[in-house]
Amino acid sequence: MSRRSGLQAAAWGGLAAWAGTWRSVFAQARPSEPLAQPLTAQERAVHALCRLSYGPRPADLAALQRLGPEAWLEQFLAAQLRGSAGGQVLPESVQARLQGLDTVSLSQAALLGRYQEARRLARLDKAGEAAAKGAENGASNGAAGVVSAQEARRELVRPILAQAAEQRLLRALHSSAQLEEQLLEFWFNHFNVFAGKGPVAALVGSYEREAIRPHIWGRFRQMLGATAKHPAMLFYLDNAQSVAPGFRPPARLGDEQVARPRGLNENYARELMELHTLGVDGGYSQADVTELARMLTGWTVDVRGALGRQGSGDLFEFAPRRHDNGSKQWLGRPVTARGQAEGEWALDVLASHPATARHLSFKLAQAFVADEPPEALVAQLSRSFLASGGDLRAWVQTLLGSEHFWQREHLRSKFKTPYQFLLSSLRVLDAQPQDMQPLLGALAQSGMPLYGAATPDGYKNLASAWMNPEALSQRVQWLSRLNERTAGVERASRQGGSLLKTLAPLLSEHTRSVLAQEPAELQLALLLGSPEWMRR
Numbered sequence: 302m303s304r305r306s307g308l309q310a311a312a313w314g315g316l317a318a319w320a321g322t323w324r325s326v327f328a329q330a331r332p333s334e335p336l337a338q339p340l341t342a343q344e345r346a347v348h349a350l351c352r353l354s355y356g357p358r359p360a361d362l363a364a365l366q367r368l369g370p371e372a373w374l375e376q377f378l379a380a381q382l383r384g385s386a387g388g389q390v391l392p393e394s395v396q397a398r399l400q401g402l403d404t405v406s407l408s409q410a411a412l413l414g415r416y417q418e419a420r421r422l423a424r425l426d427k428a429g430e431a432a433a434k435g436a437e438n439g440a441s442n443g444a445a446g447v448v449s450a451q452e453a454r455r456e457l458v459r460p461i462l463a464q465a466a467e468q469r470l471l472r473a474l475h476s477s478a479q480l481e482e483q484l485l486e487f488w489f490n491h492f493n494v495f496a497g498k499g500p501v502a503a504l505v506g507s508y509e510r511e512a513i514r515p516h517i518w519g520r521f522r523q524m525l526g527a528t529a530k531h532p533a534m535l536f537y538l539d540n541a542q543s544v545a546p547g548f549r550p551p552a553r554l555g556d557e558q559v560a561r562p563r564g565l566n567e568n569y570a571r572e573l574m575e576l577h578t579l580g581v582d583g584g585y586s587q588a589d590v591t592e593l594a595r596m597l598t599g600w601t602v603d604v605r606g607a608l609g610r611q612g613s614g615d616l617f618e619f620a621p622r623r624h625d626n627g628s629k630q631w632l633g634r635p636v637t638a639r640g641q642a643e644g645e646w647a648l649d650v651l652a653s654h655p656a657t658a659r660h661l662s663f664k665l666a667q668a669f670v671a672d673e674p675p676e677a678l679v680a681q682l683s684r685s686f687l688a689s690g691g692d693l694r695a696w697v698q699t700l701l702g703s704e705h706f707w708q709r710e711h712l713r714s715k716f717k718t719p720y721q722f723l724l725s726s727l728r729v730l731d732a733q734p735q736d737m738q739p740l741l742g743a744l745a746q747s748g749m750p751l752y753g754a755a756t757p758d759g760y761k762n763l764a765s766a767w768m769n770p771e772a773l774s775q776r777v778q779w780l781s782r783l784n785e786r787t788a789g790v791e792r793a794s795r796q797g798g799s800l801l802k803t804l805a806p807l808l809s810e811h812t813r814s815v816l817a818q819e820p821a822e823l824q825l826a827l828l829l830g831s832p833e834w835m836r837r
Contacts, residue, residue, distance in 0.1 A: 338709055346370035346377070347806055348712055351837045352669060353381055353701075354479030356725025359803050378701060381480035382694065384518055390478040395471055402464040409507055409532055409616045413604070415457045416503040422454040458503055462496060465506025466751050467737045473724050474732070484517045484697070485509070486720070487668050491661075492528040492577060493759035494537040496752035501533050505752050508533035521661070521691035522652035525577065529569075529648060530617035532602045538569035538757065541602045543594060545625035565625070570594035572757045578651040580660030585632060592631040596643040599624030658686040662696075669700060671711050672763045678705040713836040716764035719747035721837060722776055726783070726829050729804065743782075747775040776835075780826045800828060808833050 340348060346365055350357050365373045380387060391399070399405070404412075473482045489509055496505045512531040516524035528534050535541040543566035544550075570593040575581050603618035619641040629636040629643075632650065636643055651657055662682035666674030678700075685699035700706060717725065723743060727734065734740060744750055754760050761767075801808075801816055801824055808816075812831050816824050828834065 340707055340709055340712065342370040342374070343806065344709075344712065345707060346374045348707070349374055349377060351713070351807070352706075352715070353377075353483065354728075355473055355482065355721060356728045356837070357804075357807075358728050358731060360731075362803055362806070381478065382698060382701070383478075384481040385476070385478045386518070387478070390476045390481075391472070392475055395475045399468060399471060402468060404461045404464045405468055405506060405510065407461075407507075408614055409504065409511075410614050412461060412503045412507055413500055413532065413602075413616060415461065416500045417604075419454045419457040419503075422457070426454070461503050461506060462752070463737070465509065466741055468506065469509065469751065470724075470734075470737055470740060474727055474734075480697075481517055484693075485514055487665070488513050488517060488524065490754070490759035490762075491664065492524075492534070493754050493757055494533045494752075495755045497755060498537055500536050504531070504533040504536070507531070516693070518694045519692075520652075521657075521686075521693055522648065524693075525648055525652050526645075528577070529573070529600070529644075530615075532616045534569070535600065535602050535617070538572055539566045540569035540597055540600055542566060543569070543598050543601075544623040545595070545598050545627075548623055565591070565594055565598065567591060567594040570597055574651065576757055578660065579654060579656040580663075583654070583656035583660065588630075589632055592629045592636070593647055595625040595627070595629055596631065596636060596647050599641065600644055652691055653687070655683070655687060658683040658691075662686060665696070665700060666705075668762050670706055671714050672765070675705050678703055681705075713833065715762075715837050716768050717835055717837050718760065718762055718767055719744055719749040719772070719775070720751075720760075722835065723747075723779070725834070725837070726780070729800065729829075739782075743775075743779045747772060747779070773835075777830055780829050783826070783829075800825060804828065804834075 350361060350365070354361075368376070384390075389396075407415075469485075473486075476482050492513065494501050494505060494508055496502045501508075508528075508531050512527040512534070513524065516527060532541070542563065544564060546564060548564075567590050571590045574583060574585050574590065574593065579585060599620045599622075601618055601620050601623060603616045621640060624640060626638040626640075628638065631647065636646075639646070659679065662679045663674060666678050666682060670678060681703055682696060682699055686696050689695040705711070723740060727740075741751055745753065749760055801813070805813060808828075808831065812833055816827055816831070819827055
């Protein structure tokens, strides 16, 4: 066995040993100070850095040391609450790279047009396969045609999804507006769509850019409306094909997914109340779901527009002929026939409902404070949400101004999801990955593929979802490969000794002692596999 192989095996063995005893080691890693003891200035700064960003870069920790914890924290919080509106937040090299992604500026119509063209080519593939099998003399030409059509189809849709993922990861890694990137993940997960469902693969990047990101610091009603009208959501939860009873589609339409409505579809209406607003205990009935679905009939996608507008413009359309104009009763209130205005009014009611305020506040506190958030914090956030009219900046300010966010019992209490673990490990190494595919592969292997949550409730951010031997083993394997494949990590950054000094404020005395006794070649993998690094 070579020295390198031996070290890798030793690292693997060390990590595996840690993985095998992670429960006891995690227990040792939690703060040993009495829970009533206030955080020191240094602890508050480190807590904010780890909880409100995807993890520290060495430069962040150097700045913290240079400015002192109190001054650094004041600057950090002010910058995070400004978000990207505060100015340039990405390095010029990353900006240039983003500008080179040619699909991220395509309109909804152009994106759906590409998807439709890919479907047309897929049909040609099938026809070509049949021709190749049936024609003895022309089989080779037929097979060549199949290959060409398959390649053309892959070139149409695959780059769109790949560039959407690349943009997400680049911003999460390099943006100085780290809280904004975390909130983007939070809200995307809240309004989840699944890239594996039909046209959503082509539209998911547009959905993130147009329906989520612009509204992170706006009002919740704006984001709710934007997600409701984006074709990605309309296709994912089937509202695009929900129609009034008795509706008969025209003989020919541009896409069979919309051309074959099967009557009233309640999927979106149900998730709109259960997941997006009121919550499962929000006080509504199955009859309310049905009535809301009726109010939202006609909210669909202008599929013909994807071609008729020559690839420009948004695709939301209210189709009066599809709408149910009958009288309705929803949440105890009579609803008169008003076309699209019925759905808009329903969104107004849901966005300002006390149950929505509580549901969202619980989720925010769970994501940023604790898996079981304090009831008093949830109540405080709910009051802020209602008093501000769903102003999301004021809401987040309330979270950061709350004493609960800064309590010792919540220090390093959140277990990182695979997404957070991968990003934080790359950030602390100052990684400059050029190829995102290995990172996307690592996320997929860890059970958290980007844009890959199939169900409307998205990914969990709870320790119970990710703290298990299998998930931990996936992290260990990725760390082992990280040592072999630099992922844009400078050689100097891969020296665990220097990183150990950088991260000393985040590590327990026990972990520092264990790592200090290991060879330098092993320290990086062991450090990033340490119990403290698994938490944020």
